[in-house]
Amino acid sequence: RHWSPWIEDVVGQMIEDDVTHAVGLVLAPHFSALSVAKYQQRVADGLDLYRGRIEFEHIPSYHDAPGLIEAFAARVAEGLSRWPDGERDRVHIIFTAHSLPERVLASGDPYGVQCLETAHLVAERAGLAEEGWSWSYQSAGRTPEPWAGPDLGEHLAELVARGIRDVVVVPVGFVSDHVEILFDIDVRARARADELGMRLERPPALNDDPVFIEALAELVRSRAA
Template sequence: MQTSTIGVLLMAYGGPGSLDDLPGYLADIRGGKPTSKAVLNEMIRNYTQIGGKSPLLDITTKQAEALQNELGDGYKVYIGMRHWSPWMEETVRDMIKDGIKKAIAIALAPHYSIMSVAKYQEKVRAGLEMFGGDIEFEFVNSYNSAPKYIQALAERVQDGLSRWDVSERDNVHVIFSAHSLPVRILKMGDPYQDQLFETARLIAASAGLPESQWSWSYQSAGRTPEPWLGPQLEEHIKALAEKGIKNIVSVPVGFVCDHVEILFDIDIKAQALARSLGIRLERPPALNLDPLYIGALADLVKERIPN
Protein backbone atom coordinates (compact mmCIF):
# COMPACT_ATOMS: atom_id res chain seq x y z
CA MET A 1 0.00 0.00 0.00
CA GLN A 2 1.47 3.36 -1.07
CA THR A 3 1.69 5.66 1.96
CA SER A 4 4.21 8.34 0.98
CA THR A 5 4.78 10.58 -2.01
CA ILE A 6 6.61 8.93 -4.90
CA GLY A 7 9.05 11.14 -6.74
CA VAL A 8 9.16 11.04 -10.52
CA LEU A 9 12.27 12.52 -12.11
CA LEU A 10 12.10 13.36 -15.81
CA MET A 11 15.66 13.64 -17.12
CA ALA A 12 16.46 15.65 -20.24
CA TYR A 13 19.57 16.80 -22.08
CA GLY A 14 19.23 20.52 -21.44
CA GLY A 15 19.48 23.50 -23.76
CA PRO A 16 20.47 27.16 -23.73
CA GLY A 17 17.80 29.59 -22.58
CA SER A 18 19.32 32.41 -24.63
CA LEU A 19 22.14 33.12 -27.04
CA ASP A 20 24.16 34.42 -24.09
CA ASP A 21 23.97 30.93 -22.57
CA LEU A 22 25.55 29.25 -25.59
CA PRO A 23 29.26 29.55 -24.63
CA GLY A 24 28.65 27.99 -21.21
CA TYR A 25 26.30 25.38 -22.58
CA LEU A 26 28.76 24.27 -25.26
CA ALA A 27 31.59 24.24 -22.71
CA ASP A 28 29.58 21.88 -20.48
CA ILE A 29 28.80 19.55 -23.38
CA ARG A 30 32.48 19.52 -24.36
CA GLY A 31 33.65 18.76 -20.83
CA GLY A 32 35.21 22.19 -20.41
CA LYS A 33 37.15 22.08 -23.68
CA PRO A 34 37.17 25.45 -25.47
CA THR A 35 34.76 25.96 -28.33
CA SER A 36 36.27 27.53 -31.43
CA LYS A 37 34.92 30.90 -32.49
CA ALA A 38 33.81 29.39 -35.80
CA VAL A 39 31.73 26.69 -34.10
CA LEU A 40 30.28 29.16 -31.58
CA ASN A 41 29.28 31.55 -34.36
CA GLU A 42 27.69 28.70 -36.29
CA MET A 43 25.69 27.67 -33.23
CA ILE A 44 24.59 31.26 -32.69
CA ARG A 45 23.34 31.38 -36.29
CA ASN A 46 21.52 28.07 -35.89
CA TYR A 47 19.81 29.02 -32.65
CA THR A 48 18.94 32.47 -33.99
CA GLN A 49 16.99 30.75 -36.77
CA ILE A 50 14.88 28.81 -34.25
CA GLY A 51 14.09 31.76 -32.02
CA GLY A 52 17.33 32.46 -30.15
CA LYS A 53 16.99 29.68 -27.55
CA SER A 54 16.14 26.05 -27.05
CA PRO A 55 12.44 25.35 -26.37
CA LEU A 56 13.46 22.18 -24.52
CA LEU A 57 13.00 23.50 -20.96
CA ASP A 58 9.60 25.05 -21.66
CA ILE A 59 8.28 21.89 -23.30
CA THR A 60 9.81 19.57 -20.69
CA THR A 61 8.20 21.66 -17.94
CA LYS A 62 4.82 21.30 -19.64
CA GLN A 63 5.38 17.56 -20.09
CA ALA A 64 6.09 17.29 -16.37
CA GLU A 65 2.90 19.22 -15.55
CA ALA A 66 0.88 16.97 -17.86
CA LEU A 67 2.38 13.86 -16.27
CA GLN A 68 1.64 15.24 -12.80
CA ASN A 69 -2.01 15.68 -13.80
CA GLU A 70 -2.08 12.16 -15.24
CA LEU A 71 -0.59 10.56 -12.11
CA GLY A 72 -2.54 12.62 -9.57
CA ASP A 73 -2.08 12.56 -5.82
CA GLY A 74 0.70 10.48 -4.30
CA TYR A 75 3.28 11.52 -6.88
CA LYS A 76 5.47 14.57 -7.36
CA VAL A 77 7.10 15.12 -10.75
CA TYR A 78 10.47 16.86 -11.08
CA ILE A 79 12.69 17.72 -14.03
CA GLY A 80 16.48 17.66 -14.17
CA MET A 81 18.85 18.46 -17.02
CA ARG A 82 22.19 16.89 -17.84
CA HIS A 83 23.89 19.91 -19.39
CA TRP A 84 22.01 23.00 -18.20
CA SER A 85 19.69 24.40 -15.57
CA PRO A 86 17.85 22.96 -13.74
CA TRP A 87 20.90 20.76 -13.16
CA MET A 88 20.17 17.13 -12.35
CA GLU A 89 22.19 17.21 -9.13
CA GLU A 90 20.31 20.24 -7.84
CA THR A 91 16.96 18.65 -8.64
CA VAL A 92 18.03 15.61 -6.62
CA ARG A 93 18.88 18.02 -3.80
CA ASP A 94 15.36 19.44 -4.00
CA MET A 95 13.87 15.95 -3.89
CA ILE A 96 15.91 15.19 -0.76
CA LYS A 97 14.66 18.41 0.88
CA ASP A 98 11.09 17.46 0.00
CA GLY A 99 11.47 14.21 1.89
CA ILE A 100 11.18 11.92 -1.13
CA LYS A 101 12.26 8.40 -0.20
CA LYS A 102 11.39 6.48 -3.36
CA ALA A 103 11.57 7.75 -6.93
CA ILE A 104 11.27 6.64 -10.54
CA ALA A 105 13.73 8.26 -12.96
CA ILE A 106 12.85 8.37 -16.66
CA ALA A 107 15.02 9.86 -19.38
CA LEU A 108 13.08 11.74 -22.03
CA ALA A 109 14.97 9.61 -24.53
CA PRO A 110 13.33 6.22 -25.14
CA HIS A 111 16.47 4.32 -26.23
CA TYR A 112 19.23 3.29 -23.87
CA SER A 113 22.90 3.93 -24.48
CA ILE A 114 25.86 4.05 -22.16
CA MET A 115 26.67 7.36 -23.85
CA SER A 116 23.27 8.94 -23.24
CA VAL A 117 20.77 7.54 -20.74
CA ALA A 118 23.51 6.01 -18.57
CA LYS A 119 25.09 9.48 -18.26
CA TYR A 120 21.81 10.88 -16.96
CA GLN A 121 21.69 8.16 -14.35
CA GLU A 122 25.25 8.95 -13.29
CA LYS A 123 24.17 12.54 -12.64
CA VAL A 124 21.43 11.31 -10.31
CA ARG A 125 23.89 9.20 -8.35
CA ALA A 126 26.26 12.16 -8.20
CA GLY A 127 23.46 14.29 -6.77
CA LEU A 128 22.72 11.72 -4.07
CA GLU A 129 26.38 11.59 -3.11
CA MET A 130 26.83 15.37 -3.28
CA PHE A 131 23.89 16.14 -1.02
CA GLY A 132 23.92 13.07 1.20
CA GLY A 133 20.59 11.67 0.06
CA ASP A 134 19.15 8.21 0.56
CA ILE A 135 16.40 8.25 -2.05
CA GLU A 136 15.74 4.82 -3.51
CA PHE A 137 15.77 5.47 -7.26
CA GLU A 138 14.46 3.01 -9.81
CA PHE A 139 15.73 3.83 -13.28
CA VAL A 140 13.72 3.20 -16.43
CA ASN A 141 16.50 2.24 -18.82
CA SER A 142 14.43 2.33 -21.99
CA TYR A 143 10.90 2.25 -23.30
CA ASN A 144 11.50 1.95 -27.01
CA SER A 145 8.62 -0.48 -27.50
CA ALA A 146 6.09 1.07 -25.09
CA PRO A 147 2.69 0.61 -26.83
CA LYS A 148 1.43 4.20 -26.41
CA TYR A 149 4.77 5.64 -27.54
CA ILE A 150 4.67 3.44 -30.65
CA GLN A 151 1.03 4.34 -31.29
CA ALA A 152 1.77 8.06 -31.00
CA LEU A 153 4.55 7.82 -33.58
CA ALA A 154 2.45 5.62 -35.88
CA GLU A 155 -0.13 8.41 -35.83
CA ARG A 156 2.67 10.82 -36.83
CA VAL A 157 3.36 8.64 -39.86
CA GLN A 158 -0.31 8.73 -40.84
CA ASP A 159 -0.38 12.49 -40.27
CA GLY A 160 2.56 12.90 -42.62
CA LEU A 161 1.12 10.66 -45.32
CA SER A 162 -2.25 12.42 -45.11
CA ARG A 163 -0.63 15.59 -46.47
CA TRP A 164 -0.67 13.98 -49.91
CA ASP A 165 -3.70 12.96 -51.91
CA VAL A 166 -4.74 9.35 -51.39
CA SER A 167 -3.62 8.47 -54.92
CA GLU A 168 -0.06 9.66 -54.16
CA ARG A 169 0.53 8.18 -50.72
CA ASP A 170 2.03 4.89 -51.92
CA ASN A 171 4.84 6.95 -53.45
CA VAL A 172 5.71 8.78 -50.22
CA HIS A 173 8.79 7.48 -48.40
CA VAL A 174 9.07 7.63 -44.60
CA ILE A 175 12.44 8.21 -42.94
CA PHE A 176 12.78 7.34 -39.27
CA SER A 177 15.74 8.92 -37.49
CA ALA A 178 17.50 9.45 -34.16
CA HIS A 179 20.61 11.19 -32.90
CA SER A 180 23.80 9.56 -34.10
CA LEU A 181 26.41 8.24 -31.67
CA PRO A 182 30.00 7.13 -32.27
CA VAL A 183 30.34 3.81 -34.09
CA ARG A 184 32.46 2.43 -31.24
CA ILE A 185 29.30 1.79 -29.19
CA LEU A 186 28.60 -1.22 -31.41
CA LYS A 187 31.81 -2.94 -30.32
CA MET A 188 30.84 -2.22 -26.72
CA GLY A 189 27.62 -4.20 -27.07
CA ASP A 190 25.53 -1.10 -26.59
CA PRO A 191 21.80 -1.75 -27.28
CA TYR A 192 21.10 1.70 -28.76
CA GLN A 193 20.99 0.78 -32.44
CA ASP A 194 19.07 -2.46 -31.90
CA GLN A 195 16.44 -0.61 -29.86
CA LEU A 196 16.12 2.09 -32.51
CA PHE A 197 15.63 -0.45 -35.27
CA GLU A 198 13.04 -2.29 -33.17
CA THR A 199 11.15 0.97 -32.64
CA ALA A 200 11.18 1.73 -36.37
CA ARG A 201 9.87 -1.74 -37.25
CA LEU A 202 7.08 -1.50 -34.67
CA ILE A 203 5.99 1.93 -35.88
CA ALA A 204 6.03 0.82 -39.50
CA ALA A 205 3.95 -2.25 -38.67
CA SER A 206 1.47 -0.20 -36.65
CA ALA A 207 1.16 2.38 -39.42
CA GLY A 208 0.79 -0.29 -42.10
CA LEU A 209 3.94 0.66 -43.98
CA PRO A 210 5.47 -1.97 -46.27
CA GLU A 211 9.24 -2.39 -45.96
CA SER A 212 9.80 -0.70 -49.30
CA GLN A 213 8.15 2.51 -48.08
CA TRP A 214 10.38 3.32 -45.10
CA SER A 215 14.03 3.46 -44.17
CA TRP A 216 16.38 4.50 -41.40
CA SER A 217 18.95 7.27 -41.00
CA TYR A 218 20.85 8.99 -38.22
CA GLN A 219 21.13 12.72 -37.73
CA SER A 220 22.97 15.44 -35.83
CA ALA A 221 26.32 13.64 -35.56
CA GLY A 222 28.86 15.23 -33.24
CA ARG A 223 31.92 17.21 -34.28
CA THR A 224 34.64 14.67 -33.52
CA PRO A 225 37.14 12.92 -35.84
CA GLU A 226 35.89 9.41 -35.03
CA PRO A 227 33.23 7.75 -37.22
CA TRP A 228 29.58 8.15 -36.22
CA LEU A 229 26.62 5.89 -36.93
CA GLY A 230 25.08 6.45 -40.35
CA PRO A 231 23.81 7.02 -42.86
CA GLN A 232 23.40 10.66 -41.94
CA LEU A 233 20.03 12.18 -42.83
CA GLU A 234 21.38 14.53 -45.49
CA GLU A 235 23.32 11.79 -47.26
CA HIS A 236 20.32 9.49 -47.05
CA ILE A 237 18.05 12.10 -48.63
CA LYS A 238 20.54 12.44 -51.49
CA ALA A 239 20.59 8.65 -51.95
CA LEU A 240 16.78 8.53 -52.05
CA ALA A 241 16.75 11.36 -54.60
CA GLU A 242 19.06 9.31 -56.81
CA LYS A 243 16.49 6.51 -56.66
CA GLY A 244 13.80 8.87 -57.87
CA ILE A 245 12.07 9.50 -54.54
CA LYS A 246 10.26 12.85 -54.67
CA ASN A 247 8.15 12.79 -51.48
CA ILE A 248 9.43 12.18 -47.95
CA VAL A 249 7.96 12.19 -44.45
CA SER A 250 10.56 12.70 -41.72
CA VAL A 251 9.67 11.09 -38.38
CA PRO A 252 12.41 11.47 -35.75
CA VAL A 253 11.76 8.70 -33.22
CA GLY A 254 14.62 9.42 -30.81
CA PHE A 255 13.41 12.89 -29.84
CA VAL A 256 10.27 13.40 -27.75
CA CYS A 257 9.97 17.17 -28.11
CA ASP A 258 11.01 20.06 -30.31
CA HIS A 259 14.56 21.32 -29.95
CA VAL A 260 17.49 22.24 -32.15
CA GLU A 261 17.99 18.76 -33.62
CA ILE A 262 14.46 18.92 -35.00
CA LEU A 263 13.81 22.62 -35.54
CA PHE A 264 17.15 23.32 -37.22
CA ASP A 265 18.66 20.01 -38.34
CA ILE A 266 15.44 18.76 -39.96
CA ASP A 267 13.13 21.75 -40.51
CA ILE A 268 15.82 24.07 -41.85
CA LYS A 269 18.94 22.15 -42.90
CA ALA A 270 17.42 18.92 -44.25
CA GLN A 271 14.45 20.81 -45.65
CA ALA A 272 16.72 23.13 -47.64
CA LEU A 273 18.60 20.14 -49.06
CA ALA A 274 15.35 18.41 -49.99
CA ARG A 275 14.09 21.48 -51.83
CA SER A 276 17.37 21.76 -53.73
CA LEU A 277 16.86 18.18 -54.90
CA GLY A 278 13.25 18.71 -55.93
CA ILE A 279 11.94 16.71 -52.98
CA ARG A 280 8.90 17.60 -50.92
CA LEU A 281 9.72 16.88 -47.27
CA GLU A 282 7.07 16.95 -44.53
CA ARG A 283 7.63 16.55 -40.79
CA PRO A 284 4.65 15.87 -38.53
CA PRO A 285 4.70 17.50 -35.07
CA ALA A 286 7.01 16.14 -32.37
CA LEU A 287 5.41 14.21 -29.51
CA ASN A 288 5.60 17.16 -27.11
CA LEU A 289 2.35 17.05 -25.06
CA ASP A 290 0.67 14.24 -26.99
CA PRO A 291 -1.65 12.50 -24.46
CA LEU A 292 -0.47 9.13 -25.73
CA TYR A 293 3.15 9.96 -24.91
CA ILE A 294 2.25 11.37 -21.51
CA GLY A 295 0.20 8.22 -20.94
CA ALA A 296 3.22 6.09 -21.86
CA LEU A 297 5.28 7.90 -19.20
CA ALA A 298 2.51 7.41 -16.63
CA ASP A 299 2.37 3.71 -17.44
CA LEU A 300 6.12 3.41 -16.87
CA VAL A 301 5.72 4.93 -13.41
CA LYS A 302 2.67 2.91 -12.38
CA GLU A 303 4.23 -0.36 -13.54
CA ARG A 304 6.96 0.16 -10.96
CA ILE A 305 4.79 1.05 -7.98
CA PRO A 306 3.16 -1.80 -6.04
CA ASN A 307 -0.59 -1.48 -5.42
Protein backbone atom coordinates in the same frame (compact mmCIF):
# COMPACT_ATOMS: atom_id res chain seq x y z
CA ARG B 1 22.51 17.99 -17.27
CA HIS B 2 22.51 21.08 -19.46
CA TRP B 3 20.39 23.67 -17.64
CA SER B 4 19.01 24.52 -14.25
CA PRO B 5 17.55 23.12 -12.13
CA TRP B 6 20.51 20.74 -12.07
CA ILE B 7 19.80 17.07 -11.39
CA GLU B 8 22.06 16.99 -8.32
CA ASP B 9 20.28 19.97 -6.79
CA VAL B 10 16.86 18.45 -7.40
CA VAL B 11 18.01 15.26 -5.70
CA GLY B 12 19.21 17.40 -2.79
CA GLN B 13 15.79 19.02 -2.54
CA MET B 14 14.15 15.61 -2.59
CA ILE B 15 16.35 14.53 0.32
CA GLU B 16 15.38 17.68 2.20
CA ASP B 17 11.72 16.88 1.51
CA ASP B 18 12.19 13.40 3.03
CA VAL B 19 11.53 11.53 -0.21
CA THR B 20 12.49 7.88 0.24
CA HIS B 21 11.46 6.31 -3.08
CA ALA B 22 11.48 7.74 -6.61
CA VAL B 23 11.17 6.71 -10.24
CA GLY B 24 13.72 8.05 -12.71
CA LEU B 25 12.56 8.43 -16.31
CA VAL B 26 14.76 10.04 -18.96
CA LEU B 27 12.60 11.24 -21.85
CA ALA B 28 14.97 9.74 -24.44
CA PRO B 29 13.27 6.46 -25.43
CA HIS B 30 16.47 4.55 -26.25
CA PHE B 31 19.21 3.62 -23.80
CA SER B 32 22.80 4.62 -24.41
CA ALA B 33 25.84 4.99 -22.22
CA LEU B 34 26.23 8.46 -23.75
CA SER B 35 22.76 9.66 -22.83
CA VAL B 36 20.49 7.86 -20.37
CA ALA B 37 23.34 6.38 -18.34
CA LYS B 38 24.83 9.84 -17.81
CA TYR B 39 21.55 11.16 -16.41
CA GLN B 40 21.36 8.21 -14.06
CA GLN B 41 24.93 8.91 -12.95
CA ARG B 42 24.01 12.49 -12.13
CA VAL B 43 21.29 11.17 -9.83
CA ALA B 44 23.90 9.03 -8.08
CA ASP B 45 26.20 12.04 -7.87
CA GLY B 46 23.43 14.02 -6.21
CA LEU B 47 22.91 11.33 -3.60
CA ASP B 48 26.63 11.35 -2.84
CA LEU B 49 26.85 15.14 -2.79
CA TYR B 50 23.96 15.61 -0.37
CA ARG B 51 24.65 12.42 1.58
CA GLY B 52 21.14 11.13 1.14
CA ARG B 53 19.45 7.79 0.69
CA ILE B 54 16.63 7.57 -1.83
CA GLU B 55 15.68 4.30 -3.46
CA PHE B 56 15.55 5.11 -7.17
CA GLU B 57 13.83 2.84 -9.67
CA HIS B 58 15.28 3.84 -13.03
CA ILE B 59 13.51 3.12 -16.31
CA PRO B 60 16.42 2.41 -18.68
CA SER B 61 14.41 2.66 -21.91
CA TYR B 62 10.89 2.53 -23.27
CA HIS B 63 11.60 2.19 -26.99
CA ASP B 64 8.92 -0.48 -27.43
CA ALA B 65 6.22 0.93 -25.15
CA PRO B 66 2.84 0.43 -26.87
CA GLY B 67 1.76 4.03 -26.31
CA LEU B 68 4.98 5.38 -27.79
CA ILE B 69 4.57 3.20 -30.88
CA GLU B 70 0.92 4.22 -31.22
CA ALA B 71 1.77 7.92 -30.96
CA PHE B 72 4.52 7.73 -33.58
CA ALA B 73 2.31 5.68 -35.91
CA ALA B 74 -0.27 8.47 -35.72
CA ARG B 75 2.46 10.92 -36.72
CA VAL B 76 3.24 8.78 -39.76
CA ALA B 77 -0.43 8.95 -40.76
CA GLU B 78 -0.46 12.72 -40.21
CA GLY B 79 2.58 13.13 -42.43
CA LEU B 80 1.10 11.02 -45.21
CA SER B 81 -2.16 12.99 -45.02
CA ARG B 82 -0.34 15.98 -46.51
CA TRP B 83 -0.55 14.26 -49.91
CA PRO B 84 -3.83 13.46 -51.72
CA ASP B 85 -5.11 9.91 -51.30
CA GLY B 86 -4.04 8.85 -54.75
CA GLU B 87 -0.44 10.02 -54.26
CA ARG B 88 0.39 8.54 -50.86
CA ASP B 89 1.67 5.21 -52.21
CA ARG B 90 4.72 6.99 -53.62
CA VAL B 91 5.59 8.73 -50.32
CA HIS B 92 8.55 7.23 -48.46
CA ILE B 93 8.88 7.36 -44.66
CA ILE B 94 12.30 8.00 -43.12
CA PHE B 95 12.70 7.20 -39.43
CA THR B 96 15.61 8.95 -37.74
CA ALA B 97 17.46 9.26 -34.43
CA HIS B 98 20.52 11.11 -33.22
CA SER B 99 23.74 9.54 -34.43
CA LEU B 100 26.41 8.24 -32.05
CA PRO B 101 30.10 7.57 -32.61
CA GLU B 102 30.58 4.22 -34.30
CA ARG B 103 32.88 3.09 -31.50
CA VAL B 104 30.02 3.36 -29.00
CA LEU B 105 27.71 1.12 -31.02
CA ALA B 106 30.58 -1.28 -31.71
CA SER B 107 31.15 -1.64 -27.97
CA GLY B 108 27.75 -3.31 -27.54
CA ASP B 109 25.71 -0.22 -26.64
CA PRO B 110 22.04 -1.17 -27.27
CA TYR B 111 21.09 2.23 -28.71
CA GLY B 112 21.21 1.30 -32.39
CA VAL B 113 19.33 -1.97 -31.95
CA GLN B 114 16.61 -0.28 -29.88
CA CYS B 115 16.22 2.54 -32.42
CA LEU B 116 15.71 0.08 -35.26
CA GLU B 117 13.26 -1.91 -33.19
CA THR B 118 11.21 1.23 -32.62
CA ALA B 119 11.24 1.96 -36.35
CA HIS B 120 10.09 -1.57 -37.21
CA LEU B 121 7.30 -1.48 -34.63
CA VAL B 122 6.04 1.92 -35.79
CA ALA B 123 6.17 0.86 -39.45
CA GLU B 124 4.18 -2.27 -38.63
CA ARG B 125 1.61 -0.34 -36.60
CA ALA B 126 1.27 2.26 -39.34
CA GLY B 127 0.76 -0.45 -41.97
CA LEU B 128 3.81 0.48 -44.04
CA ALA B 129 5.16 -1.87 -46.67
CA GLU B 130 8.75 -2.99 -46.15
CA GLU B 131 9.92 -0.96 -49.13
CA GLY B 132 7.91 2.06 -47.97
CA TRP B 133 10.26 3.13 -45.22
CA SER B 134 13.92 3.33 -44.33
CA TRP B 135 16.28 4.29 -41.53
CA SER B 136 18.74 7.15 -41.18
CA TYR B 137 20.77 8.81 -38.47
CA GLN B 138 20.98 12.57 -38.09
CA SER B 139 22.75 15.32 -36.15
CA ALA B 140 26.18 13.65 -35.99
CA GLY B 141 28.71 15.47 -33.84
CA ARG B 142 31.48 17.47 -35.46
CA THR B 143 34.37 15.37 -34.21
CA PRO B 144 37.15 13.59 -36.14
CA GLU B 145 35.91 10.09 -35.31
CA PRO B 146 33.35 8.37 -37.54
CA TRP B 147 29.69 8.57 -36.54
CA ALA B 148 26.96 6.07 -37.35
CA GLY B 149 25.18 6.50 -40.65
CA PRO B 150 23.70 6.84 -43.10
CA ASP B 151 23.41 10.55 -42.45
CA LEU B 152 20.01 12.02 -43.32
CA GLY B 153 21.38 14.32 -46.03
CA GLU B 154 23.25 11.48 -47.69
CA HIS B 155 20.24 9.21 -47.40
CA LEU B 156 18.05 11.73 -49.21
CA ALA B 157 20.46 11.62 -52.15
CA GLU B 158 20.31 7.81 -52.12
CA LEU B 159 16.53 7.90 -52.26
CA VAL B 160 16.51 10.34 -55.18
CA ALA B 161 18.80 7.95 -57.04
CA ARG B 162 16.09 5.31 -56.55
CA GLY B 163 13.43 7.62 -57.97
CA ILE B 164 11.90 8.67 -54.64
CA ARG B 165 11.06 12.36 -54.40
CA ASP B 166 8.39 12.57 -51.69
CA VAL B 167 9.41 11.82 -48.10
CA VAL B 168 8.13 12.17 -44.56
CA VAL B 169 10.80 12.33 -41.86
CA VAL B 170 9.65 10.90 -38.52
CA PRO B 171 12.36 11.37 -35.85
CA VAL B 172 11.57 8.47 -33.52
CA GLY B 173 14.68 9.18 -31.47
CA PHE B 174 13.18 12.44 -30.17
CA VAL B 175 9.93 13.12 -28.36
CA SER B 176 9.89 16.93 -28.20
CA ASP B 177 10.84 19.96 -30.27
CA HIS B 178 14.44 21.13 -30.00
CA VAL B 179 17.35 22.12 -32.23
CA GLU B 180 17.92 18.66 -33.72
CA ILE B 181 14.37 18.76 -35.08
CA LEU B 182 13.70 22.44 -35.69
CA PHE B 183 17.07 23.12 -37.35
CA ASP B 184 18.66 19.84 -38.40
CA ILE B 185 15.46 18.58 -40.07
CA ASP B 186 13.27 21.61 -40.72
CA VAL B 187 16.12 23.79 -42.02
CA ARG B 188 19.15 21.73 -43.06
CA ALA B 189 17.45 18.54 -44.27
CA ARG B 190 14.69 20.48 -46.01
CA ALA B 191 17.27 22.65 -47.77
CA ARG B 192 19.05 19.50 -48.94
CA ALA B 193 15.74 18.07 -50.14
CA ASP B 194 15.05 21.26 -52.08
CA GLU B 195 18.47 20.98 -53.75
CA LEU B 196 17.61 17.43 -54.81
CA GLY B 197 14.17 18.36 -56.10
CA MET B 198 12.39 16.51 -53.30
CA ARG B 199 9.41 17.32 -51.13
CA LEU B 200 10.16 16.74 -47.45
CA GLU B 201 7.53 16.92 -44.72
CA ARG B 202 7.84 16.39 -40.98
CA PRO B 203 4.82 15.83 -38.73
CA PRO B 204 4.80 17.51 -35.30
CA ALA B 205 6.89 16.10 -32.47
CA LEU B 206 5.05 14.15 -29.78
CA ASN B 207 5.48 16.88 -27.17
CA ASP B 208 2.31 16.75 -25.03
CA ASP B 209 0.42 14.26 -27.20
CA PRO B 210 -2.14 12.60 -24.87
CA VAL B 211 -1.32 9.05 -26.02
CA PHE B 212 2.38 9.67 -25.43
CA ILE B 213 1.81 11.28 -22.03
CA GLU B 214 -0.35 8.36 -20.93
CA ALA B 215 2.42 5.99 -22.03
CA LEU B 216 4.88 7.83 -19.79
CA ALA B 217 2.40 7.81 -16.92
CA GLU B 218 1.90 4.07 -17.27
CA LEU B 219 5.66 3.50 -17.19
CA VAL B 220 5.93 5.44 -13.94
CA ARG B 221 2.87 3.78 -12.40
CA SER B 222 4.26 0.34 -13.19
CA ARG B 223 7.45 1.11 -11.25
CA ALA B 224 5.84 3.05 -8.42
CA ALA B 225 3.26 0.42 -7.51
